[in-house]
Amino acid sequence: xxxxxxxxxxxxxxxxxxxxxxxxxxxxxxxxxxxxxxxxxxxxxxxxxxxxxxxxxxxxxxxxxxxxxxxxxxxxxxxxxxxxxxxxxxxxxxxxxxxxxxxxxxxxxxxxxxx
Amino acid sequence: xxxxxxxxxxxxxxxxxxxxxxxxxxxxxxxxxxxxxxxxxxxxxxxxxxxxxxxxxxxxxxxxxxxxxxxxxxxxxxxxxxxxxxxxxxxxxxxxxxxxxxxxxxxxxxxxxxxx
Numbered sequence: 001x002x003x004x005x006x007x008x009x010x011x012x013x014x015x016x017x018x019x020x021x022x023x024x025x026x027x028x029x030x031x032x033x034x035x036x037x038x039x040x041x042x043x044x045x046x047x048x049x050x051x052x053x054x055x056x057x058x059x060x061x062x063x064x065x066x067x068x069x070x071x072x073x074x075x076x077x078x079x080x081x082x083x084x085x086x087x088x089x090x091x092x093x094x095x096x097x098x099x100x101x102x103x104x105x106x107x108x109x110x111x112x113x114x115x
Numbered sequence: 116x117x118x119x120x121x122x123x124x125x126x127x128x129x130x131x132x133x134x135x136x137x138x139x140x141x142x143x144x145x146x147x148x149x150x151x152x153x154x155x156x157x158x159x160x161x162x163x164x165x166x167x168x169x170x171x172x173x174x175x176x177x178x179x180x181x182x183x184x185x186x187x188x189x190x191x192x193x194x195x196x197x198x199x200x201x202x203x204x205x206x207x208x209x210x211x212x213x214x215x216x217x218x219x220x221x222x223x224x225x226x227x228x229x230x231x
Contacts, residue, residue: 004158033218040124042205042221043159050216058218090158096216100147100166104219106158 001026004107006091012113013081021076021110023091030096032074033104034058034066036087043090049074050096081114088112117142117208121222129230134178134193136225138206141187148189149207149219150180159205165189176200201229 007022023032030051035043035058045058047066055066063085065077074093078085088111092104122137140146147166151159163174170182176199180191189206203226207219 031216035218035221040223042119042121042223043207043219044221045218048216048218059220092159100164103149103161103164106160108158109156 003027004091004093004105006089006107006110008110009108010111012115013078014115015082017081018077018079019081019112020078021089021091021112023074023076023093023107024072025074025091025093025105026072027093027095027105028071029093029105030071031094032068033092034064034074034076035090035092036060037090037109038087046076046089081112083114086112086114117146117220119206119208119220119222121204121206121225123225124223125226125228127228127230128196130198131195134191134196134200134227136191136204136206136227138180138189138191138222139187140189140206140208142208145184147209148180148182149209150174150178150189150191151205151207151221152176153203153205153224155202162191162204196227196229198229198231201227203227 004025033048034046049055049068052071091107094104095102118141120139149164150162165182173179206222
């Protein structure tokens, strides 16, 4: 099993450009999450999904959109990138059910720079 | 709303010394609590978790943490630091309601430095 993979690993965008980050998991997990990590801020939840075709907003959803068309994939889109979106983005997944039983598995991250 | 406070953005200890990383939480209901470790340029790995069973929780790599409700704390300790413990450590909290589907709330992280 590859676990949770993220594409791309690095990207540089100009302000106003758009892009999509791809998260894929091969563990048949129902729940998937997108976080951003900024220095001194820890990780903050952007959006999450509890199943194919469903998404919900997290703590910092503005400027991002997501889609979960297939169970194994969770896409994070930036329609018009801004320098404030420079960050490291992490995807995570886990099985459904109580969090006491199932940990979140994290991908390796995507480092995005917006100039 | 729930929150996590990690005291000390950087902690430096000598190799072989006690490691103590502090975490205090705020939650309106009894929480689930987690410690994650992040090595340079990698994702997060679960060290240990508290989910209302034993208050003293043992994790991987010799780490343990004790849940103290009266102090709203979940401090991480290791008796003897090793050079390989140098990493970023995150404390996180989740509410048991809804099974925790809506993700984790993380602290800002503590960078652990091990001096030879």
